Amino acid sequence: MELVFLGTGSNNPTPHRGASSLALRQNGLVYLFDCGEGTQIQLMKSNLKFGRITKIFITHLHGDHLFGLSGLLCSLSSGMTKNQHENDGTETESQDVAPSVILYGPLGLRKYVETTLSLSSSKLVFKYDIYELIPNPDDGIILSQDDTDVLFKDSQTKTVSAEFISDPSHEKGGYYQYHLSTDDNCNVYAVSIKHRLPTYGFIIIENNLPGKFDIQKLQKEHGLKPGPFCSKLKAGEQVTLESGLVLKPEEFVGPSRTGRKIVILGDCSNAMNIIPLAMNCDILVHEATHDDTLKEKAIEFGHSTPSMAADVAEKCNAKCLLLNHFSQRYRPVKQEGKLDSTNAKKAKNEDTEDDITTDLLLSQAKQCYPSRPVFIAEDFFTYTLQLPK
Numbered sequence: 001m002e003l004v005f006l007g008t009g010s011n012n013p014t015p016h017r018g019a020s021s022l023a024l025r026q027n028g029l030v031y032l033f034d035c036g037e038g039t040q041i042q043l044m045k046s047n048l049k050f051g052r053i054t055k056i057f058i059t060h061l062h063g064d065h066l067f068g069l070s071g072l073l074c075s076l077s078s079g080m081t082k083n084q085h086e087n088d089g090t091e092t093e094s095q096d097v098a099p100s101v102i103l104y105g106p107l108g109l110r111k112y113v114e115t116t117l118s119l120s121s122s123k124l125v126f127k128y129d130i131y132e133l134i135p136n137p138d139d140g141i142i143l144s145q146d147d148t149d150v151l152f153k154d155s156q157t158k159t160v161s162a163e164f165i166s167d168p169s170h171e172k173g174g175y176y177q178y179h180l181s182t183d184d185n186c187n188v189y190a191v192s193i194k195h196r197l198p199t200y201g202f203i204i205i206e207n208n209l210p211g212k213f214d215i216q217k218l219q220k221e222h223g224l225k226p227g228p229f230c231s232k233l234k235a236g237e238q239v240t241l242e243s244g245l246v247l248k249p250e251e252f253v254g255p256s257r258t259g260r261k262i263v264i265l266g267d268c269s270n271a272m273n274i275i276p277l278a279m280n281c282d283i284l285v286h287e288a289t290h291d292d293t294l295k296e297k298a299i300e301f302g303h304s305t306p307s308m309a310a311d312v313a314e315k316c317n318a319k320c321l322l323l324n325h326f327s328q329r330y331r332p333v334k335q336e337g338k339l340d341s342t343n344a345k346k347a348k349n350e351d352t353e354d355d356i357t358t359d360l361l362l363s364q365a366k367q368c369y370p371s372r373p374v375f376i377a378e379d380f381f382t383y384t385l386q387l388p389k
């Protein structure tokens with residue numbers, strides 16, 4: 001399992017930091033989280049393959065998380081056309097085939113995708129599904145008549161509603177969660193977090209993994225060499241060998257291992273809703289748009305600072321905290337090449353001569369979360385999650 005940060009800037013892309021996008025690679029497939037402008041270019045610069053993207057999750061509809069989506073879908077489509085031509089000279093367009101890509105995101109995502117594709121006369125050769133998350137009572141959003149008409153009268157529209165999970169430890173007696181998918185050996189959930197638009201955090205929980213197979217014990221106790229019977233033992237089956245020897249799986253296979261848990265949040269000034277589901281996660285990806293001296297400004301615009309991210313990490317006992325979504329005023333530490341003052345100003349998009357790096361954000365977060373690893377995730381930062389022991 002690998003997390004690849006494709007774009008880690010807030011608001012707008014610059015030559016040194018792309019707009020929001022993050023990829024989770026597992027079992028050869030790629031789940032993409034957000035798709036800001038320029039995500040295609042970042043994908044090309046990474047070692048990820050377009051064709052491996054099967055699911056795209058959009059945290060919210062602000063442009064810096066969304067404006068690359070239609071272009072990416074078109075490129076996926078042209079890539080597929082080419083492949084199909086190479087394979088059999090035909091293009092298929094069937095209603096019965098499983099969708100190649102499934103998108104999940106806030107209400108309005110379908111309208112955005114369909115409008116941009118139709119206005120630009122773009123036709124995708126593959127089937128895609130869009131699942132929109134219906135606001136839950138905690139979001140404080142009242143659906144318009146238009147929304148209600150589209151959602152509940154059009155049978156083609158796919159939606160996901162939140163379910164209320166009782167939790168006495170929660171200040172409201174429980175919380176709302178969306179169960180989005182169960183494919184690819186993991187479950188994906190979403191929970192609302194506080195920003196200026198309906199915004200979600202995603203929780204990916206891997207299914208439990210089988211226990212470790214002790215091949216050495218098998219060799220030591222019975223003098224056996226590895227063979228086809230090993231896979232049966234690994235799968236929990238009892239095996240009787242030709243010699244009559246009976247091998248029980250519990251003797252050679254350890255207890256099942258808890259799957260990994262990854263939490264990826266969109267922009268937020270308060271993500272406390274995520275805590276119950278995010279508890280003991282392996283990774284928490286949390287935004288840190290501004291540093292702690294600008295906390296008031298951060299909250300005013302629905303954003304967070306390093307100490308706020310650390311607070312969430314502490315409350316859910318995250319094993320590792322990765323910060324992203326930096327204001328362009330914070331220069332990447334390992335910025336390649338030298339900026340002249342004009343370009344530096346452009347890159348920072350601020351009328352300021354300050355030269356502040358993301359080291360400031362890192363030190364503030366580490367101070368508040370000293371017990372666990374904390375990283376600044378600049379573009380192309382890659383974090384590998386090892387298999388559980």
Ligand SMILES: [Zn+2]
Nearest residue numbers: 010011064267
């Ligand atoms: Zn943003």
Ligand SMILES: [Zn+2]
Nearest residue numbers: 060062195267
């Ligand atoms: Zn935003």
